[in-house]
Amino acid sequence: MTFLLKHILNFFLSLRTAIWLLLAQIIMLLVGTFIMPMKEEFQNLHTEPLFDWLIESPVDITWWLWGAIVFLSLLTANTLLCSVESVIRKRAARQWLLIISPQVIHIGFLFMLLAHLLSSYGSFRGTAYMNEGSAITLPNGNELMLNQIKTEVDPSGYIRNWSADIKYYRDGIFIADDVIQPNSPSLLDGLGVYIKTVQMRPFPVVFVEVTREPGALWALVGGILFLAGMISLLVLKIKREDVPGER
Amino acid sequence: MLMLVILSIIFYVLGFYKHAFAYAGFLLQAVYISQRGLQLDRLPLVGPHDTLFFMSASIMLFAIPMAWQMKDKQRFMNSIFGLVIFFVLISMLYTPHNKPLPPVLTTFWFETHVAFSFFSYALFGIAAVLGILYFFRNGEAFEVFQYKAILVGYCLFSAAMIFGGIWAFLAWGTYWLWTPKELWTTILWLFYSLYLHARLRKQWAGKPSVVLGIIGFLIVMFTYLGVSLLMKSSHTF
Structure with missing residues (x-):
């Protein structure tokens, strides 16, 4: 049991997992962009909460959205665990701002996902x-x-x-x-x-x-955090990144 | 006005001989954009003509300071001139949008959303050029410059998406719409997120991430032109 839990934890703590989940998410949305314009049912998607619409609509046209939700859920767990682990592991590091900036971006991203979740239920x-x-x-x-x-x-x-x-x-x-x-x-x-x-x-x-739109405020909070983290990371990273052989 | 566009192309072509000409071409582009802005009394960022022209000028705007830090600036700038000429020529295929904008489009959030989007597209274009140069010149430096261009572009693109969400909420009551354009924009954002994460891994560093940086620009082009021209969405031209 402990072995299995450790395996699951390692899976979610891996950067490789994040990369493959992002790729899987891209593929799901890519498929969706071609299904959406062809099916009339998607016209109603703006008139009711996403989850209500998903339950009412046939799976053969919504499977990519279900897939995207599953991969997003896994990506959420991956983001959350990686951020916590990174802060714990690097807490003693000198460049504290450089360590915390990506985590602020991740928190912003999670808030945006929370916003979508709330809107998908209660809009x-x-x-x-x-x-x-x-x-x-x-x-x-x-x-x-x-x-x-x-x-x-x-x-x-x-x-x-x-x-x-x-x-x-x-x-x-x-x-x-x-x-x-x-x-x-x-x-x-x-x-x-x-x-x-x-x-x-x-x-x-x-x-x-x-x-x-119950998620609107959370989306705004997420957006502000994401940008704040991004700007601080940008300033720190651009300076640090060495260009081989250039002045 | 058309004369300014034609003159800028001529100056960019002469830029292959002497870079100073291309800088003059860039100044002419800036004059053209300002003139259109004054004529329309708004940022000229609506329709394929103005947006493609703005993007081509943005490519130069970001490429110039980047070239200052490069040893091999000759090859880099020549490739950039080629890209700028290409987009200016495509912009000429479209009629400028001179009609007044609907009141819903005359807002700070819309203008920054569009301006930041095209700044980021320009940086992703520069990143693709740097990626191609990396393969032809086998220059490690180009990979680092590609990363920097993508990092700044990603930051601006994220800001563009967030500002677009704020505008959409104020204009339409929702920060998200289920249309192919929004999905492709998300795909683009996820793709560059993937690039930034993948580059941190040894297996993806170097050639694989450079390839991702080149593919990214193809997605940019489809998101911008392909979706807007071929698929029905809130961003249709």
């Missing part, structure tokens, strides 16, 4: 057309009212910019107001309200999308 996406004065009930119980749509139109009739004034109510009581603009959604109580298209004729109407 939500709903759409509706709204005109001025209309209201919809959001999944968190709030009511959203579209107050006014404003646009900047150029001489050719092209909408250069737009904004929409909205109000939130709960049980008929006003709780907040906000302005939605391009790249500036309204975020409240875990939901994001986005305006996808604006049309002014024959009357002002917008296409609204309401989303919940």
Whole structure:
């Protein structure tokens, strides 16, 4: 039993394992890029959480995604164990920043995976057309009212910019107001309200999308950590790397 | 405006005779990009014409400081001129995108996402050139320079992906979309992650990792041009 455990641990602590898992992951995604455009089922993938969609969809078109999830899980274990082992083994080293930078990158990567995991379970996406004065009930119980749509139109009739004034109510009581603009959604109580298209004729109407992306914050944290580790590694590594025979 | 592009190509060709001409060609490229930026009142980074032209100029931008540290800069720079001319010529096959951008594209996150992507593509292109030179000249130095180019390129590419995710969340409500372009971008990122990890192992150091550095650029080209032209995605031209 101990022998087997040691074998498993050695497998996950190996850099070779990381390389082969990365290669396997690349192959899975590569296959996926050719299957995806050919199958209509993938059109619905944006409308529901990944895991719900995976369970409903036939395995003959989703096997590569299942494979990618398995390899990612193994890669997660490999990353985690390698990082812990590296910090323990090299903790006495002088170049502490050089030791810790790759581990910060790894932690950033793990946060990004956590973000995808959370979004794959609990994301939500709903759409509706709204005109001025209309209201919809959001999944968190709030009511959203579209107050006014404003646009900047150029001489050719092209909408250069737009904004929409909205109000939130709960049980008929006003709780907040906000302005939605391009790249500036309204975020409240875990939901994001986005305006996808604006049309002014024959009357002002917008296409609204309401989303919940539970992984977004973790993805941001992961991204910041990844970049911080990457920049510090870059500065240290570029200096250290010797070029044979060059000045 | 077209004259500037043609003149830059002529100067790059003359650069094979004397490098100073190619530097003048690079300056003309910078003038062309600035002119288009002023004309459009935004970064000219939309559509194949502007992006290919920007990438070709970026190749020179990164190759010049790299050449300062090299002994064999003649061969390196000549190869770079060839690559730059190739991309400028392809960019001329496409009509410049002069229409105003949809409001969703006029944001810092989009501009940095695209600019960083093409900076990284340029560095991956330089890395491929260095890889080819490694095999022709058997120069160990080229391998180290290839690694440096890929390391900087990987950092910029990661930043481009993260900024793209932030922009996508603010614009569309999600930081990830299931489209072939996103998958190919992830493949590219995983591939260079594989390169960086593989190079740490003895068995992969040297020739095998240099080959990976060359293959990487083929994936870059397919991710950029192949997917955008052949597959339906959020990045379709």
